[in-house]
Amino acid sequence: MSAITILNSYNSLSKKVADIVEEQLKENRISRFILPTGSTPLGLYKELVNRELDWSSVMTYNLDVYIMNPSHSQSYQTYMKENLFDKTNIYPSNCQFPDRNVQSYEVRLKGIPADLCILGIGTNGHIAFNEPGSLFDSRTRVVHLDEQTIQDNSRFFGSVDDTPKQAITMGLGTIMDSKRIILMANGKNKFEILNKAMNDEVTTMVPASILQEHNNLEVYYCDEK
Ligand code: GLP
Numbered sequence: 001m002s003a004i005t006i007l008n009s010y011n012s013l014s015k016k017v018a019d020i021v022e023e024q025l026k027e028n029r030i031s032r033f034i035l036p037t038g039s040t041p042l043g044l045y046k047e048l049v050n051r052e053l054d055w056s057s058v059m060t061y062n063l064d065v066y067i068m069n070p071s072h073s074q075s076y077q078t079y080m081k082e083n084l085f086d087k088t089n090i091y092p093s094n095c096q097f098p099d100r101n102v103q104s105y106e107v108r109l110k111g112i113p114a115d116l117c118i119l120g121i122g123t124n125g126h127i128a129f130n131e132p133g134s135l136f137d138s139r140t141r142v143v144h145l146d147e148q149t150i151q152d153n154s155r156f157f158g159s160v161d162d163t164p165k166q167a168i169t170m171g172l173g174t175i176m177d178s179k180r181i182i183l184m185a186n187g188k189n190k191f192e193i194l195n196k197a198m199n200d201e202v203t204t205m206v207p208a209s210i211l212q213e214h215n216n217l218e219v220y221y222c223d224e225k
Contacts, residue, residue, distance in 0.1 A: 001198065001199050001212065002198040002199075002211065002212050002217055002219055003198075003219065004194060004195065004198055004219045004220075004221050005218065005219060005220050005221070006221050006222065006223075007220055007221070007222045008222065009222055009224055010043055010186055010222055010224040011043065012222065013043065013044075013184060013186060013220055013221070013222040013224075014043030014044045014046070014047045015047055016220055017041075017044045017118060017182055017184055017220060018044055018047040018048050018051065020116070020182060020218075021033070021044075021048060021053075021116065021118075022048075022051060022053060024115055024116050024180075025053050025054070025055075025058065028115065029054060029056075029057045029058075030057045030058070030059075031057075031058055031059075031115045031116065032058075032059045032060075032061070032112060032113075032114045032115050032116075033058065033059070033060045033061070033114060033115065033116050033117075033118070034060075034061045034062075034063060034109075034114045034116070034117035034118065034170070034175070034178055035060050035061070035062055035063065035080070035084075035118055036062075036063050036118055036119055036120045036128075037062070037063070037064070037076045037079050037080065038120045039186075040120040040184055040185065040186050041118065041120060041184065042083060044118070044184070045083040045084045046083070048084065048088075049083075049084065049087040049088065053088070054089065055088040055089050055090035056089050056090070056091070058090055058094060059094045059096070060080075060085075060090065060094065060095050060096065061096045061097075061105075061108070061109055061114060061170075062076055062077075062080060062095075062096065062097045062098065063119070063127075063128035063129075063169065063170050063175070064076065064098065064128040064129040064167050064168065064169040064170065065077065065097050065098055065099075065167060065168050066164035066166070066167050067142070067164060067166040067167060067168065068164045070097075074156050074157055076097065077097055080095065080097075096108060098140050098168040098169065098170065099168065100142070100168065102139070102140040102141055102142070102168065103140075105140045105170075106139050106140050106174065109170075109174060109177070110177070113177045113178055113179050114177075114178040114179065115178075115179050115180065116178070116179070116180050116181075116182065117175055117178035117180070117181045117182070118181075118182045118184065119175070119181065119182065119183045119184070119208075119211075120183075120184060120185065121183060121185050121190060121193065121194055121197065121208050122148070122149055122152065122193075123148060123152055123189060123190065123193060124146055124148045124149065124193070125193050125196070125197050125205075125206035125207055125208050125209070126146070126149060126207050126208070127172070127175060127183075127207055127208045127211070128169040128170050128175065129143050129145060129149070129167040129168075129169035130143075130169055130170075130171065130172050130175075130207040131143065131144075131145065131146040131149065131207065132146065132204070132205045132206065132207060133204055133205065134171070134172055134204060134207050135171075135172065135173075135204065136172050136173065136176075136204065136210050137171070137172070137173040138171030138172050138173055138174075139170075139171040139173055139174050140168065140169065140170050140171055140174055141168070141169065141171060142166060142167070142168050143166065143167055143168070143169055144165060144166055145164070145165055145166065145167060150163050150165060172207060172210050176210065176211075176213070176214055178214075179216060180216040180217075180218075181211060181214050181216065181217045181218075182217075182218050182219075182220065183208065183211060183217065183218070183219045183220070184219075184220050184221075185219075185220075185221045186221070186222050186223070186224055187223060187224070188223050190221070191221065191223060193206070193208075194208075194219070194221060196209070197209045197211070197212075198211075198212060198219055
Protein backbone atom coordinates (compact mmCIF):
# COMPACT_ATOMS: atom_id res chain seq x y z
CA MET A 1 0.00 0.00 0.00
CA SER A 2 1.22 3.50 -0.80
CA ALA A 3 -0.23 6.71 0.64
CA ILE A 4 -1.96 9.16 -1.70
CA THR A 5 -1.56 12.82 -0.73
CA ILE A 6 -4.66 14.78 -1.75
CA LEU A 7 -4.16 18.43 -2.68
CA ASN A 8 -6.98 20.93 -2.83
CA SER A 9 -6.42 22.31 -6.34
CA TYR A 10 -4.63 21.70 -9.62
CA ASN A 11 -2.54 24.75 -8.83
CA SER A 12 -1.38 23.21 -5.52
CA LEU A 13 -0.61 19.92 -7.28
CA SER A 14 1.51 21.70 -9.90
CA LYS A 15 3.29 23.80 -7.26
CA LYS A 16 3.97 20.83 -4.98
CA VAL A 17 5.68 18.86 -7.74
CA ALA A 18 7.49 22.01 -8.97
CA ASP A 19 8.87 22.45 -5.43
CA ILE A 20 10.27 18.93 -5.56
CA VAL A 21 11.90 19.56 -8.95
CA GLU A 22 13.31 22.88 -7.73
CA GLU A 23 14.76 21.30 -4.57
CA GLN A 24 16.38 18.56 -6.63
CA LEU A 25 17.83 21.09 -9.06
CA LYS A 26 19.24 23.24 -6.27
CA GLU A 27 20.71 20.23 -4.50
CA ASN A 28 22.41 19.01 -7.67
CA ARG A 29 22.76 21.16 -10.78
CA ILE A 30 23.67 18.04 -12.77
CA SER A 31 20.37 16.28 -12.06
CA ARG A 32 18.84 13.68 -14.33
CA PHE A 33 15.07 13.79 -14.72
CA ILE A 34 12.61 11.39 -16.33
CA LEU A 35 9.70 13.50 -17.57
CA PRO A 36 6.07 12.86 -18.58
CA THR A 37 3.70 14.40 -21.12
CA GLY A 38 -0.12 14.56 -21.20
CA SER A 39 -2.48 17.14 -19.75
CA THR A 40 -1.60 16.55 -16.07
CA PRO A 41 1.95 17.99 -16.06
CA LEU A 42 1.05 21.14 -18.06
CA GLY A 43 0.64 23.19 -14.85
CA LEU A 44 3.90 21.81 -13.47
CA TYR A 45 5.83 22.89 -16.56
CA LYS A 46 4.21 26.33 -16.50
CA GLU A 47 5.19 26.73 -12.86
CA LEU A 48 8.77 25.59 -13.52
CA VAL A 49 9.17 28.00 -16.44
CA ASN A 50 7.99 30.89 -14.22
CA ARG A 51 10.59 30.03 -11.59
CA GLU A 52 13.45 30.69 -14.04
CA LEU A 53 15.66 27.90 -12.70
CA ASP A 54 19.10 26.97 -14.03
CA TRP A 55 18.67 23.98 -16.33
CA SER A 56 22.07 24.34 -18.00
CA SER A 57 23.52 21.11 -16.56
CA VAL A 58 20.32 19.05 -16.45
CA MET A 59 19.74 15.91 -18.51
CA THR A 60 16.14 14.90 -19.27
CA TYR A 61 14.76 11.61 -20.54
CA ASN A 62 11.19 11.45 -21.72
CA LEU A 63 9.09 8.47 -20.77
CA ASP A 64 7.62 7.77 -24.15
CA VAL A 65 6.91 8.97 -27.69
CA TYR A 66 4.29 8.11 -30.27
CA ILE A 67 5.59 6.53 -33.44
CA MET A 68 4.96 9.54 -35.66
CA ASN A 69 6.80 12.47 -37.19
CA PRO A 70 8.59 14.20 -34.25
CA SER A 71 7.82 17.61 -35.75
CA HIS A 72 4.04 16.94 -35.73
CA SER A 73 2.17 19.44 -33.53
CA GLN A 74 0.96 16.63 -31.22
CA SER A 75 4.23 14.73 -30.91
CA TYR A 76 5.70 14.52 -27.42
CA GLN A 77 8.89 16.10 -28.77
CA THR A 78 6.88 19.20 -29.81
CA TYR A 79 4.99 19.17 -26.49
CA MET A 80 8.24 19.24 -24.49
CA LYS A 81 9.78 21.98 -26.64
CA GLU A 82 6.69 24.17 -26.38
CA ASN A 83 5.98 23.64 -22.69
CA LEU A 84 9.44 23.39 -21.15
CA PHE A 85 12.59 23.13 -23.23
CA ASP A 86 12.25 26.27 -25.37
CA LYS A 87 11.40 28.29 -22.26
CA THR A 88 14.42 27.29 -20.15
CA ASN A 89 18.20 27.36 -20.65
CA ILE A 90 18.40 23.58 -21.08
CA TYR A 91 20.65 22.36 -23.92
CA PRO A 92 18.59 20.64 -26.63
CA SER A 93 21.25 17.92 -26.85
CA ASN A 94 20.61 17.12 -23.15
CA CYS A 95 16.92 16.39 -23.86
CA GLN A 96 16.58 12.73 -24.75
CA PHE A 97 13.62 10.83 -26.20
CA PRO A 98 13.30 7.12 -26.80
CA ASP A 99 13.74 6.11 -30.43
CA ARG A 100 13.88 2.87 -32.34
CA ASN A 101 17.40 2.34 -31.04
CA VAL A 102 15.88 1.14 -27.75
CA GLN A 103 19.10 -0.45 -26.50
CA SER A 104 20.94 2.82 -26.67
CA TYR A 105 18.22 4.59 -24.64
CA GLU A 106 18.54 1.92 -21.98
CA VAL A 107 22.33 2.29 -21.93
CA ARG A 108 22.02 6.05 -21.49
CA LEU A 109 19.80 5.50 -18.43
CA LYS A 110 21.22 2.33 -17.01
CA GLY A 111 24.65 3.33 -15.69
CA ILE A 112 23.41 6.34 -13.71
CA PRO A 113 19.79 6.07 -12.52
CA ALA A 114 17.57 9.15 -12.80
CA ASP A 115 17.46 11.31 -9.66
CA LEU A 116 13.77 11.98 -10.13
CA CYS A 117 11.10 10.36 -12.29
CA ILE A 118 7.75 12.15 -12.65
CA LEU A 119 4.78 10.13 -13.86
CA GLY A 120 1.14 10.54 -14.76
CA ILE A 121 -1.33 7.65 -14.90
CA GLY A 122 -3.69 6.56 -17.66
CA THR A 123 -7.33 5.67 -16.99
CA ASN A 124 -6.46 1.98 -17.47
CA GLY A 125 -3.58 2.20 -14.98
CA HIS A 126 -0.79 2.60 -17.52
CA ILE A 127 2.38 4.53 -16.72
CA ALA A 128 4.33 5.92 -19.67
CA PHE A 129 2.90 3.62 -22.38
CA ASN A 130 3.17 0.43 -20.33
CA GLU A 131 -0.31 -0.91 -20.95
CA PRO A 132 -2.04 -3.58 -18.84
CA GLY A 133 -0.17 -6.86 -19.22
CA SER A 134 3.26 -5.20 -19.44
CA LEU A 135 5.90 -7.15 -17.57
CA PHE A 136 7.32 -5.64 -14.39
CA ASP A 137 10.87 -6.11 -15.65
CA SER A 138 10.12 -4.65 -19.11
CA ARG A 139 12.60 -2.23 -20.66
CA THR A 140 12.37 0.40 -23.42
CA ARG A 141 10.52 -1.06 -26.40
CA VAL A 142 7.99 -0.53 -29.18
CA VAL A 143 4.39 -1.10 -28.03
CA HIS A 144 0.86 -1.20 -29.43
CA LEU A 145 -1.49 1.13 -27.57
CA ASP A 146 -4.55 -0.15 -25.75
CA GLU A 147 -8.00 0.67 -27.19
CA GLN A 148 -8.73 2.70 -24.06
CA THR A 149 -5.53 4.75 -24.44
CA ILE A 150 -6.22 5.43 -28.12
CA GLN A 151 -9.73 6.54 -27.18
CA ASP A 152 -8.46 8.78 -24.33
CA ASN A 153 -5.72 10.36 -26.42
CA SER A 154 -7.93 10.92 -29.48
CA ARG A 155 -8.92 14.22 -27.85
CA PHE A 156 -5.54 15.59 -28.93
CA PHE A 157 -5.86 14.34 -32.52
CA GLY A 158 -9.50 15.05 -33.37
CA SER A 159 -10.44 11.43 -34.09
CA VAL A 160 -9.54 7.86 -33.17
CA ASP A 161 -8.46 7.24 -36.78
CA ASP A 162 -5.88 10.02 -36.61
CA THR A 163 -4.51 8.92 -33.21
CA PRO A 164 -1.21 6.99 -33.29
CA LYS A 165 -1.57 3.29 -32.47
CA GLN A 166 2.07 2.58 -31.62
CA ALA A 167 4.62 4.13 -29.33
CA ILE A 168 8.10 3.67 -27.89
CA THR A 169 8.07 3.59 -24.12
CA MET A 170 10.45 3.12 -21.22
CA GLY A 171 9.64 -0.16 -19.51
CA LEU A 172 8.36 -0.66 -15.98
CA GLY A 173 11.81 -1.97 -15.04
CA THR A 174 13.41 1.15 -16.50
CA ILE A 175 11.09 3.40 -14.48
CA MET A 176 11.62 1.43 -11.27
CA ASP A 177 15.40 1.99 -11.52
CA SER A 178 14.85 5.71 -10.70
CA LYS A 179 16.09 6.91 -7.32
CA ARG A 180 12.85 8.76 -6.54
CA ILE A 181 9.42 8.59 -8.21
CA ILE A 182 6.58 11.12 -8.09
CA LEU A 183 3.19 10.06 -9.46
CA MET A 184 0.75 12.88 -10.14
CA ALA A 185 -2.92 12.57 -11.08
CA ASN A 186 -5.74 15.04 -11.58
CA GLY A 187 -9.46 14.44 -11.99
CA LYS A 188 -12.27 12.34 -10.57
CA ASN A 189 -11.92 9.91 -13.48
CA LYS A 190 -8.43 9.03 -12.21
CA PHE A 191 -9.21 8.40 -8.54
CA GLU A 192 -10.56 4.87 -8.79
CA ILE A 193 -7.64 3.56 -10.82
CA LEU A 194 -5.13 5.48 -8.70
CA ASN A 195 -6.58 4.04 -5.52
CA LYS A 196 -6.59 0.55 -7.01
CA ALA A 197 -2.98 0.91 -8.16
CA MET A 198 -1.78 2.11 -4.75
CA ASN A 199 -3.94 0.03 -2.41
CA ASP A 200 -4.93 -3.21 -4.15
CA GLU A 201 -2.79 -6.13 -5.26
CA VAL A 202 0.32 -5.59 -7.33
CA THR A 203 -0.66 -6.98 -10.72
CA THR A 204 0.50 -6.56 -14.30
CA MET A 205 -3.13 -5.80 -15.18
CA VAL A 206 -2.67 -2.47 -13.35
CA PRO A 207 0.86 -1.46 -14.43
CA ALA A 208 1.10 1.46 -11.94
CA SER A 209 0.62 -1.01 -9.07
CA ILE A 210 4.32 -2.01 -9.34
CA LEU A 211 5.13 1.44 -7.92
CA GLN A 212 4.01 0.16 -4.50
CA GLU A 213 7.28 -1.75 -4.48
CA HIS A 214 9.46 1.33 -4.98
CA ASN A 215 11.13 2.51 -1.79
CA ASN A 216 11.03 6.22 -2.63
CA LEU A 217 7.57 6.94 -4.09
CA GLU A 218 5.25 9.89 -3.49
CA VAL A 219 1.74 10.11 -4.95
CA TYR A 220 -0.12 13.41 -5.34
CA TYR A 221 -3.74 13.77 -6.43
CA CYS A 222 -6.32 16.51 -6.86
CA ASP A 223 -9.84 16.28 -8.27
CA GLU A 224 -10.13 19.65 -9.95
CA LYS A 225 -11.28 18.37 -13.38
C1 GLP B 1 -0.55 9.32 -21.82
C2 GLP B 1 0.97 9.22 -21.54
C3 GLP B 1 1.24 9.01 -20.09
C4 GLP B 1 0.36 9.92 -19.28
C5 GLP B 1 -1.07 9.48 -19.39
C6 GLP B 1 -2.07 10.40 -18.74
O1 GLP B 1 -1.02 8.41 -22.72
N1 GLP B 1 1.67 8.26 -22.29
O2 GLP B 1 2.63 9.22 -19.81
O3 GLP B 1 0.72 9.87 -17.92
O4 GLP B 1 -1.41 9.16 -20.71
O5 GLP B 1 -2.29 11.53 -19.49
P1 GLP B 1 -3.15 12.76 -19.00
O6 GLP B 1 -2.32 13.49 -18.01
O7 GLP B 1 -3.38 13.59 -20.24
O8 GLP B 1 -4.41 12.24 -18.42
